[in-house]
Each structure stands twice: as C-alpha cells, then as structure tokens.
Amino acid sequence: MSLITVSDASRRYGATSALSGVSFSLEPGEKVAIIGPSGSGKTTLMRLLGLQEKVSGGTIETLGCDLSQGCGKTIREIRSRIGMLPQDLGLVPNLRVIQNIILGRSGTRSTLRTVRDLLFPSKGDREDIFASLERLDIAEKMYDRADSLSGGQRQRVALARTLFQGAEILLADEPLSAVDPARGRDVLKLLTELCADAGLTLIVSLHQVELAREFFPRIIGLKEGKVAFDGSPTDEEIADLYSS
Numbered sequence: 310m311s312l313i314t315v316s317d318a319s320r321r322y323g324a325t326s327a328l329s330g331v332s333f334s335l336e337p338g339e340k341v342a343i344i345g346p347s348g349s350g351k352t353t354l355m356r357l358l359g360l361q362e363k364v365s366g367g368t369i370e371t372l373g374c375d376l377s378q379g380c381g382k383t384i385r386e387i388r389s390r391i392g393m394l395p396q397d398l399g400l401v402p403n404l405r406v407i408q409n410i411i412l413g414r415s416g417t418r419s420t421l422r423t424v425r426d427l428l429f430p431s432k433g434d435r436e437d438i439f440a441s442l443e444r445l446d447i448a449e450k451m452y453d454r455a456d457s458l459s460g461g462q463r464q465r466v467a468l469a470r471t472l473f474q475g476a477e478i479l480l481a482d483e484p485l486s487a488v489d490p491a492r493g494r495d496v497l498k499l500l501t502e503l504c505a506d507a508g509l510t511l512i513v514s515l516h517q518v519e520l521a522r523e524f525f526p527r528i529i530g531l532k533e534g535k536v537a538f539d540g541s542p543t544d545e546e547i548a549d550l551y552s553s
Contacts, residue, residue, distance in 0.1 A: 312337050312478065312510050313358060317367035320353050327353040328534045331367070335510055337477070340501055342521035343514045345531035346551055351514040354531065355482045358512060359393050360384055372477065389416035392471030392509070394481040398463050402456035406447075406466050409455050410438050413474035434473075441469040445499075460488065464496065468503060479504055481513045485520070493517060497524045518547055 311334040320328040328350045335341060343351050356362045357369055360376065368375050372390055392413075393399065400409050408427050411434060415423045426434060442448040445465040450458060455466065464484070471479055481500060485493045497513075501524050504511040515521045521528050522542075530537040530550045538546045 311335060311370075312339075312372060314370040315358075315367070316369075318357065318364045318369055319366040320350075320357060320362065321365040326534055328357070331531075331534075331536055333529060333536065333539055335512070337510055338505075338508055339527060340504065340511045340525050341513070341527045341529060342525035343512065343529045343531060344516070344518055344521050344550070345537070349531040350534040351531055352482060353534075355480055355512070355514050358478075359391055359480050360388055385416050389414075389474065390477045392474055392476030392479040394464075394467055394471065394479060394484055396483050396486050398467040400455040400463055400466060403454060405452050405454055406442070406458070406469075407435070407438055407451050409466055410441070410470045410473045413470035416474075438469065438473055441472045442466075444472075445469055445503075461492065461496075464488075465499075468500070471509075472503075472507060476509060478510045478512065481511070483514055483516070485515065485517060493520055494523075501525075 313335040315331055315333050318328060318331045319326065331354065343354060345351050353362070357364060358371070360371065363377065368377060372387055374387055376384060376387065401412070407430060411426050411430060412423070418426070439448055439451060442451055445468060447462055447465050450462060450466070455463060458466065484496055484500065488496055497520055500511065500513065513525070527540060528542055529539045530542060530546065532550050537550050
C-alpha cells in the first residue's frame, strides 16, 4: 500500500489556482525532491501533504486515510506520524533543546502529560533524546536554550525532534533557504542518511536543481501548479521547467 496517494488534487485560493490535477503516489522509504520556479505550487503541495490545508478538489490519502471521507482517525493522529521541517524550523526560542524535542510527541500526549514532560522529563525520554542528539553530534547542547544555537545546530535539533516524534514521513520545505550555499550539500547528506537509517519517507522542496539530482532518485517538477515530470528528468525537461 502506498504511504501517500495524491489523485487529481487541486487547491484554489479564491479565483487563483495554486495546484491543478496533481497525481502521484509515494511508497515507504522513498526519497523525493519537489522542484520548480517560484510560484509553481511547491509550498502549497507541501502544506497539503502535511495536512495543514485541505484540497479544493480531488483527494489525498495519507497513511491509509482520506480525511475528507472519514476513516476513524483524527487529523491529530495522522499528523503525529508526519514530521515537519518548516523553513523557520518551528523551535521555541526560550525553551531548552530537550524541551523543544519533547514537543515532538505533543500530538500523541495529553496537554497535562506534555506540560509534565516539559518540566520533568522521564528517564526514558531523556535517554531517547540524548541518543538522537548524539547521533547528530550535538548531545552537549541538550540543555542549552534554542536561541543560543547556530543555524546548523537548530536544524539538527529540529531533526532530532522528528526522530523522537516517531514520524514515518519527513516533509522539509526549502531546508536550504537559510543555509550557506557551501553547506547545502552537507545538509542534504545529513537529511537523506538520517531518513534512510530511520526508514523514513523523505519529501523535500528545493530550488537547487543540481543538488536535487545528486541526492534524490525521484524528482517531481511543478510548473504553474501542474506536474511537469515525475522521475529522473532530462536536461531538456529541466530547461523547459524553468523557461517562461
């Protein structure tokens, strides 16, 4: 069974069409890059896949559940299995690293349990979080405030939060937007290796075409809200994608 199935999906904002007739499916463990010029619909598609917005037409079935049809599961339940890496990383600046990571499981815990865990993390949570941070080479930052970290360290904390969350899918929207171009390759290497080791399905939206081709065996190209290609694009297809 596919992890995500997008069938003839569209998204409109008033009279403006952001996506139209988009269809594809994603299997467990896939690594997929979504590319396209500004305004092509990349962020809209990522928001639909992350259940942050609803389709205007068509369907999106995520983890075996089409929420528009009702499936006995709540959006909160499904979202808890989707890790999000937004452009701003979504960290709380005045909380410590361990507390930011604990928030990764807030979707599966009651508000009271989450507050208790933030104040008094269990031994099991502390050990799991330390192991994730150690894997990402920032274990020594576990009790530092998030606003004291460098950009690269904050990105690793956001990744550790996804691991702690127990997500099956990681959506990364323009993860290189705030990264020095020289570090872009390192970030994607970390992302792809981490997801491969953890068995996560990785979906990344990118502007950097060459890095997309280097790290992703499957690339979906969007142009004017429609799928221009899906697979390993040729130079001609890439050129046409970015032509006016």
